Amino acid sequence: xxxxxxxxxxxxxxxxxxxxxxxxxxxxxxxxxxxxxxxxxxxxxxxxxxxxxxxxxxxxxxxxxxxxxxxxxxxxxxxxxxxxxxxxxxxxxxxxxxxxxxxxxxxxxxxxxxxxxxxxxxxxxxxxxxxxxxxxxxxxxxxxxxxxxxxxxxxxxxxxxxxxxxxxxxxxxxxxxxxxxxxxxxxxxxxxxxxxxxxxxxxxxxxxxxxxxxxxxxxxxxxxxxxxxxxxxxxxxxxxxxxxxxxxxxxxxxxxxxxxxxxxxxxxxxxxxxxxxxxxxxxxxxxxxxxxxxxxxxxxxxxxxxxxxxxxxxxxxxxxxxxxxxxxxxxxxxxxxxxxxxxxxxxxxxxxxxxxxxxxxxxxxxxxxxxxxxxxxxxxxxxxxxxxxxxxxxxxxxxxxxxxxxxxxxxxxxxxxxxxxxxxxxxxxxxxxxx
Numbered sequence: 001x002x003x004x005x006x007x008x009x010x011x012x013x014x015x016x017x018x019x020x021x022x023x024x025x026x027x028x029x030x031x032x033x034x035x036x037x038x039x040x041x042x043x044x045x046x047x048x049x050x051x052x053x054x055x056x057x058x059x060x061x062x063x064x065x066x067x068x069x070x071x072x073x074x075x076x077x078x079x080x081x082x083x084x085x086x087x088x089x090x091x092x093x094x095x096x097x098x099x100x101x102x103x104x105x106x107x108x109x110x111x112x113x114x115x116x117x118x119x120x121x122x123x124x125x126x127x128x129x130x131x132x133x134x135x136x137x138x139x140x141x142x143x144x145x146x147x148x149x150x151x152x153x154x155x156x157x158x159x160x161x162x163x164x165x166x167x168x169x170x171x172x173x174x175x176x177x178x179x180x181x182x183x184x185x186x187x188x189x190x191x192x193x194x195x196x197x198x199x200x201x202x203x204x205x206x207x208x209x210x211x212x213x214x215x216x217x218x219x220x221x222x223x224x225x226x227x228x229x230x231x232x233x234x235x236x237x238x239x240x241x242x243x244x245x246x247x248x249x250x251x252x253x254x255x256x257x258x259x260x261x262x263x264x265x266x267x268x269x270x271x272x273x274x275x276x277x278x279x280x281x282x283x284x285x286x287x288x289x290x291x292x293x294x295x296x297x298x299x300x301x302x303x304x305x306x307x308x309x310x311x312x313x314x315x316x317x318x319x320x321x322x323x324x325x326x327x328x329x330x331x332x333x334x335x336x337x338x339x340x341x342x343x344x345x346x347x348x349x350x351x352x353x354x355x356x357x358x359x360x361x362x363x364x365x366x367x368x369x370x371x372x373x374x375x376x377x378x379x380x381x382x383x384x385x386x387x388x389x390x391x392x393x394x395x396x397x398x399x400x401x402x403x404x405x406x407x408x409x410x411x412x413x414x415x416x417x418x419x420x421x422x423x424x425x426x427x428x429x430x431x432x433x434x435x
Contacts, residue, residue, distance in 0.1 A: 017054025139412030259314035291393035299348030
């Protein structure tokens with residue numbers, strides 16, 4: 001007589017929002033795999049769907065709600081047994097969501113992994129701390145060094161969802177970095193709400209520079225990239241480490257949000273436009289060849305036409321290498337909420353378009369200056385007759401790409417590429433050899 005073997009449920013984790021959410025989902029997937037759950041990338045093929053939601057701005061909230069409704073539709077048709085909602089949207093709007101979406105089997109916040117696992121009938125396994133099931137290509141991974149934020153930015157709801165800043169112990173970070181490197185990760189992307197605040201709560205001083213030195217000493221990591229560095233009180237000793245260590249990318253994500261003093265003051269950014277420009281000059285002096293990425297907000301409630309023109313003038317002077325722009329989203333319970341939302345969405349979008357038109361000109365000029373040069377490129381994927389990769393000046397998903405006319409190159413390997421042509425956001429070249 002044969003007995004049917006028990007098959008653990010298939011779980012699909014849907015991630016919305018930023019790379020920090022992606023890391024949380026990878027940790028969850030690692031715990032599920034450690035509990036012998038089967039993982040399905042397709043929600044339609046799963047027994048249980050978990051949505052790791054984003055609640056940062058209105059567009060992200062709408063996207064998260066739509067994803068929840070799609071999962072509930074699968075449940076209504078019987079293809080999915082249970083639907084759980086986790087992450088930032090659930091942290092911020094749990095009670096409202098529970099009332100509006102009673103079909104959801106459970107809501108969990110940003111720091112409730114053990115509770116979510118218990119609801120699934122799984123155990124939280126302490127020995128899996130730092131173990132993740134990567135959802136990125138195997139050659140790069142994000143590494144979260146802290147959680148939460150202490151900055152009082154008037155427009156931002158992140159502290160409401162993620163809490164105050166909490167640094168991870170350095171030994172824990174280094175162990176996870178070593179594990180990732182041993183699994184074939186060659187590019188490590190450090191993320192946090194603010195990288196530069198790292199260590200203040202645990203060690204009484206900013207320790208990002210020391211952390212970088214120790215990660216840089218680990219074997220097999222070819223690129224270490226820094227994203228989300230708050231400009232106010234930027235620890236300049238970080239620049240010394242970036243300049244001296246070859247495996248730390250000459251790249252920095254420095255979200256300035258605006259350049260008008262009046263807007264920056266209302267935003268509670270703790271820095272003036274002139275101080276921002278001096279900081280950028282210092283960064284470029286101390287780390288020659290560095291690529292600076294930034295993000296901006298246009299349409300902030302107090303932003304006048306004159307403020308916006310000052311922003312454009314500043315961007316023309318600074319000439320950021322990479323740039324993204326958001327239109328202002330009014331968020332409940334933030335300091336800026338009482339200011340209202342007086343600027344029409346059409347005007348916000350028109351301002352964003354003007355910023356990106358300027359940036360397109362800057363990016364095209366910068367890229368054309370690279371024609372004839374030889375650059376080190378990390379291959380991310382194959383696409384038709386091209387191998388597509390990035391330079392050290394480009395982060396995954398958000399920055400420029402290099403199209404190499406050789407589909408036989410290997411994903412996750414570095415090559416020297418001779419640049420033959422350029423567009424505003426893409427380079428085109430031919431492989432010279434391994435790098």
